[in-house]
Amino acid sequence: xxxxxxxxxxxxxxxxxxxxxxxxxxxxxxxxxxxxxxxxxxxxxxxxxxxxxxxxxxxxxxxxxxxxxxxxxxxxxxxxxxxxxxxxxxxxxxxxxxxxxxxxxxxxxxxxxxxxxxxxxxxxxxxxxxxxxxxxxxxxxxxxxxxxxxxxxxxxxxxxxxxxxxxxxxxxxxxxxxxxxxxxxxxxxxxxxxxxxxxxxxxxxxxxxxxxxxxxxxxxxxxxx
Amino acid sequence: xxxxxxxxxxxxxxxxxxxxxxxxxxxxxxxxxxxxxxxxxxxxxxxxxxxxxxxxxxxxxxxxxxxxxxxxxxxxxxxxxxxxxxxxxxxxxxxxxxxxxxxxxxxxxxxxxxxxxxxxxxxxxxxxxxxxxxxxxxxxxxxxxxxxxxxxxxxxxxxxxxxxxxxxxxxxxxxxxxxxxxxxxxxxxxxxxxxxxxxxxxxxxxxxxxxxxxxxxxxxxxxxx
DNA sequence: CCCGAACCTGAAAAAAGCCTGAACCTTTAC
DNA sequence: GTAAAGGTTCAGGCTTTTTTCAGGTTCGGG
Numbered sequence: 001x002x003x004x005x006x007x008x009x010x011x012x013x014x015x016x017x018x019x020x021x022x023x024x025x026x027x028x029x030x031x032x033x034x035x036x037x038x039x040x041x042x043x044x045x046x047x048x049x050x051x052x053x054x055x056x057x058x059x060x061x062x063x064x065x066x067x068x069x070x071x072x073x074x075x076x077x078x079x080x081x082x083x084x085x086x087x088x089x090x091x092x093x094x095x096x097x098x099x100x101x102x103x104x105x106x107x108x109x110x111x112x113x114x115x116x117x118x119x120x121x122x123x124x125x126x127x128x129x130x131x132x133x134x135x136x137x138x139x140x141x142x143x144x145x146x147x148x149x150x151x152x153x154x155x156x157x158x159x160x161x162x163x164x165x166x167x168x169x170x171x172x173x174x175x176x177x178x179x180x181x182x183x184x185x186x187x188x189x190x191x192x193x194x195x196x197x198x199x200x201x202x203x204x205x206x207x208x209x210x211x212x213x214x215x216x217x218x219x220x221x222x223x224x225x
Numbered sequence: 226x227x228x229x230x231x232x233x234x235x236x237x238x239x240x241x242x243x244x245x246x247x248x249x250x251x252x253x254x255x256x257x258x259x260x261x262x263x264x265x266x267x268x269x270x271x272x273x274x275x276x277x278x279x280x281x282x283x284x285x286x287x288x289x290x291x292x293x294x295x296x297x298x299x300x301x302x303x304x305x306x307x308x309x310x311x312x313x314x315x316x317x318x319x320x321x322x323x324x325x326x327x328x329x330x331x332x333x334x335x336x337x338x339x340x341x342x343x344x345x346x347x348x349x350x351x352x353x354x355x356x357x358x359x360x361x362x363x364x365x366x367x368x369x370x371x372x373x374x375x376x377x378x379x380x381x382x383x384x385x386x387x388x389x390x391x392x393x394x395x396x397x398x399x400x401x402x403x404x405x406x407x408x409x410x411x412x413x414x415x416x417x418x419x420x421x422x423x424x425x426x427x428x429x430x431x432x433x434x435x436x437x438x439x440x441x442x443x444x445x446x447x448x449x450x
Numbered sequence: 451c452c453c454g455a456a457c458c459t460g461a462a463a464a465a466a467g468c469c470t471g472a473a474c475c476t477t478t479a480c
Numbered sequence: 481g482t483a484a485a486g487g488t489t490c491a492g493g494c495t496t497t498t499t500t501c502a503g504g505t506t507c508g509g510g
Contacts, residue, residue: 191457192458214456215456
């Protein structure tokens, strides 16, 4: 993890760096606003600690410009100003936390933990088999730039196949998982849906097919090219 | 957007609710810790405002248990305690921001904005999907120079769609987030509003549609040109 | 080579889900 | 208080999904 510290008080900057080091951050330090912004724009920091009053360029502007450049790293604003207006301005410039000096190091570290904790963000779930992809959040099956929408049962079936790789899946298994443990669905229902899926795979021109293994079931296979 | 306020000072709770309302949050209020936790566990909130000293169960425990249950909503901890130890404890329990009373409402709202701002989004009061824009402060949906005003429910729905990009959103989710998880709204209510929104999108001639995925829900889609 | 079991698939019926106009109710603004 | 805006309910009609069915094809063992 890398942190950028933009702070003109060199002693404080160094202390911050050491504190962060104790929680496994490598820190870079800038003593003025311009260089702070430049470094921040590189985009490879996981945290930015920003003073407000700085030579050359103030912390508000830096935060604003970083956000404008789509830099998403958490910004911790650190300042002696206690006015509510400053806090509001700081947070609205794009900062994620506003901490007023003086503060204890334990508090700062707790903030840092809170800010960096939520990194397990938007996980776009997707199953894939070769280049065939099943998007679990949009429910569509795609290969290259072609996409088809799957109905619910089609989706469940495909989901099962794609989670099983190349393993054979029996009709019984499919019926149990898709139609439910105790349903009166028959083998033919599965067959019909397999047929639907094959049509869609053909439409995608995907190099993948659903192969039949008589008396055993079905499985996904790559169709070599 | 829905907020859960857990605060035993009823007057303050009500004030908070009103403040949040002005930034388009529907709030549910709990006056004790136990019910606060229960409600929070429903997982339908986009923000939790938590007092620390509460009857039945303190804010630290609530935050900890919510996180344990994988509830990811931002937690704003709100308290009179100014001890560094309390702050550290609060943040480490899972809170995302620690605000000490007394505070001004403008500060609270700035925190809320900072907390609910999706990472990577720059302009705070506008969501966008392609060229379609939803102005969060005027509730206007616009495309190019055309604009329509959305009602509150229409707005909430659109807000959810636009924060979710192209992901499918189920009717249950929509009902829980727009009408509240213990409401008796039915699927048809959602359908009616989807219908309203479609009319407005059509009026805007926006290249965006609300697609139906039968048995899954709805999602935004670009209508290719 | 022949037969039956297993499988495929188009079509159509049945069921489930969805859309929407309109009437009616509730809240808000003045 | 009143009107307008917003919200809810309802019913009939429409669309898509799911099931059913029937005739055809494939496969493997005798």
